[in-house]
Amino acid sequence: MANEKDWWKKGVVYQVYPQSFKDTTGSGIGDLNGIIEKLPYLADLGISVIWLNPIYQSPLVDNGYDISDYYSVNPEYGTMDDFKRLLDQAHRLDIKIIMDLVVNHTSDQHEWFKKSCESRDNEFSDFYIWKDPKEDGSPPTNWGSTFGGPAWEYAKSRGQYYLHLFAKEQPDLNWENPKVRETIYDMMKFWFETGIDGFRMDVISLISKRQDWPDAPDDAIYTKSYYIGASNGPRVHEFLHEMNQEVLSKYNILTVGETANTNSDQAILYTDPEREELNMVFHFDHMHLDYGPYGKFSDIRFKLSDLRDVMTEWQDKLEGRGWNSLYWSNHDQPRAVTRFGNDTNYRVESAKMLGTLLHMMKGTPYIYQGEELGMRNVRFASSDQYKDIETYGVKKEFEERGLLEAYIKESIFLKSRDNARTPMPWNGKEKYGFTNGTPWIDFSPDNDWINVEDCLADPNSVYYHYKELIRLRKELPVVVDGVYELINPGDSAVYGYTRTLAEQKLVVICSFSESKVNYKLPEELKRSSGRLLLSNYPDTRKELGNLELRPYEAVIYYIEA
Ligand code: GLC
Numbered sequence: 001m002a003n004e005k006d007w008w009k010k011g012v013v014y015q016v017y018p019q020s021f022k023d024t025t026g027s028g029i030g031d032l033n034g035i036i037e038k039l040p041y042l043a044d045l046g047i048s049v050i051w052l053n054p055i056y057q058s059p060l061v062d063n064g065y066d067i068s069d070y071y072s073v074n075p076e077y078g079t080m081d082d083f084k085r086l087l088d089q090a091h092r093l094d095i096k097i098i099m100d101l102v103v104n105h106t107s108d109q110h111e112w113f114k115k116s117c118e119s120r121d122n123e124f125s126d127f128y129i130w131k132d133p134k135e136d137g138s139p140p141t142n143w144g145s146t147f148g149g150p151a152w153e154y155a156k157s158r159g160q161y162y163l164h165l166f167a168k169e170q171p172d173l174n175w176e177n178p179k180v181r182e183t184i185y186d187m188m189k190f191w192f193e194t195g196i197d198g199f200r201m202d203v204i205s206l207i208s209k210r211q212d213w214p215d216a217p218d219d220a221i222y223t224k225s226y227y228i229g230a231s232n233g234p235r236v237h238e239f240l241h242e243m244n245q246e247v248l249s250k251y252n253i254l255t256v257g258e259t260a261n262t263n264s265d266q267a268i269l270y271t272d273p274e275r276e277e278l279n280m281v282f283h284f285d286h287m288h289l290d291y292g293p294y295g296k297f298s299d300i301r302f303k304l305s306d307l308r309d310v311m312t313e314w315q316d317k318l319e320g321r322g323w324n325s326l327y328w329s330n331h332d333q334p335r336a337v338t339r340f341g342n343d344t345n346y347r348v349e350s351a352k353m354l355g356t357l358l359h360m361m362k363g364t365p366y367i368y369q370g371e372e373l374g375m376r377n378v379r380f381a382s383s384d385q386y387k388d389i390e391t392y393g394v395k396k397e398f399e400e401r402g403l404l405e406a407y408i409k410e411s412i413f414l415k416s417r418d419n420a421r422t423p424m425p426w427n428g429k430e431k432y433g434f435t436n437g438t439p440w441i442d443f444s445p446d447n448d449w450i451n452v453e454d455c456l457a458d459p460n461s462v463y464y465h466y467k468e469l470i471r472l473r474k475e476l477p478v479v480v481d482g483v484y485e486l487i488n489p490g491d492s493a494v495y496g497y498t499r500t501l502a503e504q505k506l507v508v509i510c511s512f513s514e515s516k517v518n519y520k521l522p523e524e525l526k527r528s529s530g531r532l533l534l535s536n537y538p539d540t541r542k543e544l545g546n547l548e549l550r551p552y553e554a555v556i557y558y559i560e561a
Helices: 032-037 039-045 080-092 111-118 178-194 236-246 264-271 304-318 336-340 347-359 389-400 405-415 452-457 462-475 477-481
Strands: 013-016 049-052 069-073 096-101 152-155 160-163 198-201 254-258 280-282 364-368 483-486 494-501 504-511 517-519 531-535 547-549 554-560
Touching: 032 039, 032 080, 039 462, 069 080, 069 178, 080 096, 080 178, 096 254, 178 236, 236 264, 264 280, 264 304, 304 483, 304 494, 336 347, 347 462, 347 504, 347 554, 364 462, 389 405, 452 462, 462 477, 462 531, 477 494, 477 504, 494 517, 504 517, 504 547
Parallel strands: 013 049, 013 364, 049 096, 096 198, 198 254, 254 280
Antiparallel strands: 152 160, 483 494, 494 504, 504 554, 517 547, 531 554
16 A cells, blocks of 8 residues: 555544543653554554644644644653654554644744744744734724634734634734745655655635635624635635645645535535645535534534435535545544434444444545544533633633523533543543543543443444444445445435445445334345345344344445446
């Protein structure tokens, strides 16, 4: 796989959130040596790539998405030598490593920003986005920021406002300035020369801002109201093409852009190989299905028909033109089994079903740490147990709006990013094999019964199902290259599709129902003879035919003409 050009189409990516993966020093914070220690676990699962959330020097206001030095490793996680050892050991196991590239903004503790604040006419003055106040002293636009409050912060030293789409400690870089771009490209080259295999690009759809600085309409969701002037901005494709020519095209790497507020037509612009920008993007359309009147934090549940429409749209649109990334969860999202499955009576079945549905689609699948164990959202007893800046921002905003306490609690339980950030449970013993110290965030109360050791000991665990899904992708070209086709657009409980590559066909049928349901196969499939490849029940029928699907049953049949 190593020197093949499109290797990233064939593998599965596993996302490691370093802070919560494995602590080897007793600090309560995961570290690079902890990741090295667990490489054999990841190799056994069969993944080909690790995506590391940011490990750079950072005051950790937003858990590392506020970088104060792009060239050094945060001492909480280890040293540059530890990082090089991690790269080396991963490569020996045929595992590649991609890093997070956070270049929409830096930390306010970055030297560039400190200098930029000093005056209007030094080398770094235009590294960030500074604007004069309006005549009445108010900010240049009415935009809100992602974590609450206005997107502009006044700095007395310059008598100007600077833009921050996220926390005020995360000032936005000025991509209009060619020197900024050049400095970023140099930094990227440094990491490629160190040996990394790619970048996941943080909020990359936001780097180009409209230069006419429009106000957002009054009815925009406040914390996203900057989209009007910042998402998929006028020069974003020009910048990424330039980045591609200057840096990316020179290396055999994986690039995936996180692209908020990007539809499937725009995704083609980012990922069509002929345009020479990125390999793939993370879209949010399926994440939006349970948004409520205030955005992400709501108590709404998704509808199967919406999910099927969205996934099918992305599969169809990008066919032959771009490439999909496939994910249910990450460090910004709640746990998949709670959100899309049933995390009580059918936790194992529904976690396996979700894995099946996603991993058999066309694109590169991403597994977020703990998803392969079927980890669930965490109901923290007290609100002080939350650590995340977004959760605190939302809580404040909802309290100011006078929303009911029960609603605030429930929407935080359902959507807080901390659901995904509790330490990885390696066993069911004291401190769960994560640390010898006090963890930086509380453990999930589920760890006694949902943990790696128990999953490895149970042949029916979610872990082994994921392992099989990964194996199938490696073994069958149809899983990588087959064309997707939806087979049951109107079904109220079942999501079924096929993948076809020349004479090979996969039939994937997944039930989202808690009851037993009949599933009638379309006539043309009935005539073919398929054999069962994988299911999440022990006694699914071996030949393809009409099915009585049990709760959350998921089946994959293989047809070879
Ligand atoms: C991305 C990251 C998220 C972070 C934000 C600001 O969405 O995934 O964790 O808070 O960007 O960098």
